[in-house]
Each structure stands twice: as C-alpha cells, then as structure tokens.
Amino acid sequence: MPRTRWIVVFAVVGFVALAGGFYARQSADEPSTRNVVGSDAGPLLGVALPDTRGRDQPIGQWKGKVLIVNFWATWCVPCREEMPLFVKTQRDLGDQGVQFVGVAIDQPDKIDAFAAEIELNYPALVGGYGAIELSKTMGNRLGALPFTVIVDRAGKVAHTQLGPLKDGQLRSIIGQLL
Amino acid sequence: MLAWLAAALWAGALDAAGPKLLEPERAFAFSVQAIDDKTVEARFVIASGYYLYREKLHFSVEPATLASSPSLPSGTLKDDEFFGKVETYRGQLAVRLALQQPAPGGKVVVRAESQGCADVGVCYPPQAQNVTVTLPLPGERPEAPVAATPARKSWFN
Numbered sequence: 001m002p003r004t005r006w007i008v009v010f011a012v013v014g015f016v017a018l019a020g021g022f023y024a025r026q027s028a029d030e031p032s033t034r035n036v037v038g039s040d041a042g043p044l045l046g047v048a049l050p051d052t053r054g055r056d057q058p059i060g061q062w063k064g065k066v067l068i069v070n071f072w073a074t075w076c077v078p079c080r081e082e083m084p085l086f087v088k089t090q091r092d093l094g095d096q097g098v099q100f101v102g103v104a105i106d107q108p109d110k111i112d113a114f115a116a117e118i119e120l121n122y123p124a125l126v127g128g129y130g131a132i133e134l135s136k137t138m139g140n141r142l143g144a145l146p147f148t149v150i151v152d153r154a155g156k157v158a159h160t161q162l163g164p165l166k167d168g169q170l171r172s173i174i175g176q177l178l
Numbered sequence: 179m180l181a182w183l184a185a186a187l188w189a190g191a192l193d194a195a196g197p198k199l200l201e202p203e204r205a206f207a208f209s210v211q212a213i214d215d216k217t218v219e220a221r222f223v224i225a226s227g228y229y230l231y232r233e234k235l236h237f238s239v240e241p242a243t244l245a246s247s248p249s250l251p252s253g254t255l256k257d258d259e260f261f262g263k264v265e266t267y268r269g270q271l272a273v274r275l276a277l278q279q280p281a282p283g284g285k286v287v288v289r290a291e292s293q294g295c296a297d298v299g300v301c302y303p304p305q306a307q308n309v310t311v312t313l314p315l316p317g318e319r320p321e322a323p324v325a326a327t328p329a330r331k332s333w334f335n
Contacts, residue, residue, distance in 0.1 A: 032199040075234075075293065076301040080260050105303060132303055142199055144300045162199075163299045 033162050036139040041151040043137045044069060049125040052108040052115075057125055065099040066177045067151040071127070071135045073105040074114050079146040082164040083118055089170060090122045096178055097153070103127040103134070105145065152177045200225055202302040203326060208290050210309040211323035213274070215282040216245075218311055220290060221323065222271040227297045232265035234293035234304060237275055239286050245276040282315045290326075 048058040059069065070086060072079035083102070090100045100122040104111045111124050127134065132143040139160050140147040150159040150173055159173050199205070207223040220237055224230060232253040238244070250273060253265030275288065287310050295301040307326040314320045 073301070073303070075304075077258060077260060077295070078299040078301060081299075129303065142201060142302070144199060144202075144296075144302050146300070 032142050032144070033160060034139040034141050036157050036160060039157050041067075041138075041149070041155050041157050044134065044149060044151070045155060047134060049103060049127055049131070051123060051125055052112050054108075057123060059101060059125075062099045062101060063151075063155050064153055065097045066153060066174055068098070068100045068174075069103060069149045069151070070100065071103050071105065071131060071140070071145055071147040071149075073145055074110045075106070076145045078164050080114065080118075082146055083120070085165070085167055085170065087118055087121055089174070093174060093178075094121075098174055098178070101125065103131050105129060105131050150174070150177070199296055199298070199300060200228070202294075202305050203307065205296065205302070206230060206292055206294050206305075208292075208307045208309065208326040209323040210288045210311050210326075212286075212311045212313045212320040214320070215284075215313045215316065216277045216280040218275050218277075218286060218288055218313075219323075220248075220273045220275055220288055222267070222290075222292070224268055224271065224294070228294055229266040229268050229297070230271070230292050230294040232267060234291070235267075236291040237273065238289045239275060239277060240289070242277045242279065242281060242284075242286050245278045248273050248275055281313050284313050285310055286313060 045060040045063055048056045051057050059067075068086070070079075070083070072083065074080065086100045086102075090098065102120070102122065102124045104124055105127050108126055111126065114120075115124050132140075135147045135149075136143055138147075138149045138157070140162060142162075144162060146162075146164060148159075148161045148165055149157060150161075152158045158177055205225045205228045207225075209221050209223075211219050211221070213219055218239070222230065232250060235250060237248050251267075251271065253267045256264050256266050258264050277286070287308050289306060289308050291304060291306045293302065293304040309324050309326050311324050312321060
C-alpha cells in the first residue's frame, strides 16, 4: 500500500477514535459528583432542618464530631438497604464521637415508619426536595440517592459518596478521622 | 499521528475510571408524538442499566383532558425486599394517550411524572417532564416525535 494511503487510513482511524472518545465523555460519562473533599462543610453545617416533629435542628450542632450526613428517602431501595449499617456503626462508635444524621427527601410519617422499622438510633431530618439542592452544593451533581457526606472534626469534608457505602470502607474512613 | 491516537485512547480511559451515571433526563429519555387529532404517544427510552417504576409513572395533558386513565403495559415483576412485588420497565416503553375531545391543529402539553433507579445502587428523585406537541389537522401527517430534552449532546458542546 502506498505511503500516502497509510497516512489516510491512520488519519481516519485517529479521527474516529478521537471523536468516539469525545462523544463518550459528552454523552454519558460526565462525573456524577463534583469533588468537594477538603473544602469547608459550612454550606451543610449552616443549615437547620426540621425533625419529624417539626423542631428545627441545626446541623452545625454536631460540629466537632465525625459527622456523617446521609441523604436518603423511603422510596430509594439502595438507601433503605444501606441504613442498617449506619445504625450499627452509630451504636458501635457513637461514644467515640461519631454522629450520623439522616436527611430524608420524604414525608415525616413515612420517615417515622421506616425509622421504627430499623430502630433508627440517630436523628432523621426532613429535607424535602430542597435537600436535593443542598446535596448538590456538597457535590451531588445529579441529585441522586443515597448520597453521603463525611465531615471531619474540624468541619472539613473528608469524603463524599454517591451510592451505598460498604462496611469496611465506612469503618476505614471513620477510623482515619477519630 | 501516534500522539493523536494516544489522546483518543486517553479520553476513553478516563471514562472507564469509575462508575458514572447519566443525567436523569438522559437515563429516562422522554418524547411524545402526535398520532392524530385526539391521540398522542408518550415514549420513554430507558438506558441500559436503568429502570423505571410502573406505579410511579403518571401522565397528564393540558389544556386537554384524557379520555381515560392511560393503559400502562405490564412491567417486569421485581420482588423487592421492602416494597414486595413491584413492576419495573427497562428498554423502551410506549403509551397511547387518548384525549377526551379532538383538537386538530391544537397544541397539547404532555406531562410525565416518573421515578427510576440505576442498577449500580442509586435512585433518582421523582421527576416531571413536559413536552408540547401540535396535533395534526385532518389529512395532515403528524409531526416527528418531540423530545423532552435532547437525548444526546453533540460531540463538541
């Protein structure tokens, strides 16, 4: 094959590969979360949300603890599956300064029913759909659930997670912050 | 040339670096086509690895009213640990919506409320999508389907 023909072939293959790469990135693969690790958790800590009895609970009241804020909903099966792990971890590590807080994109009666079902041992706040926007400020670009923000004792974001946390992973992250 | 190819491969490798999710309106691409002066077809194209809940799917039209409740096709039965037996949709879903009164040449806003999840263990909040279509005049060909949002971005936007 003449040299010029090889050049044409390479040019076509190169263009297709490059265009394919750009296409894949643009069409499906933008990051699902924005990296906010290391940033100040002020936008989260400065918010007060009602509990299921309607009493405002400032999230900042737990500053100084290793704070795990979990955005969830009863209509989100992966959220429900993940929460017993949080209950167990709160029970095991609560006296070492670990505090879980659930922010539910849901209605108070549904939150209470599920809380009773799993014997929830940490605060469940009522976020409504406004809480989706709050989670977006913490890097949850798509507003999907479950989404968890782990804040260190100094009030900095130590970890964010879209999708369920695994037991070992959660313990490892918390262990580094205690 | 080799540098060009390397750049292309690098772009692809970045994409494979971690789990990435579609925007909800692209995971559940909604479109509507007018069929005749009193019927529209609502369609969801559900991306691979995603699903919609049948019982969370609702359609309405404005300013018209529907002649009857939409007949949703059966979904795939899923035995859910928390919700019991639920039906879900994957792939494509088309639902004919019959209006109470013909409205030749009229505009109709079709609203879909839906809620779905991704197999990777993430759920999207309920979302509402609106599409406006023009019903055809008698003897006129219906317009092409109208997408709620562009199903795909162009390569370089």
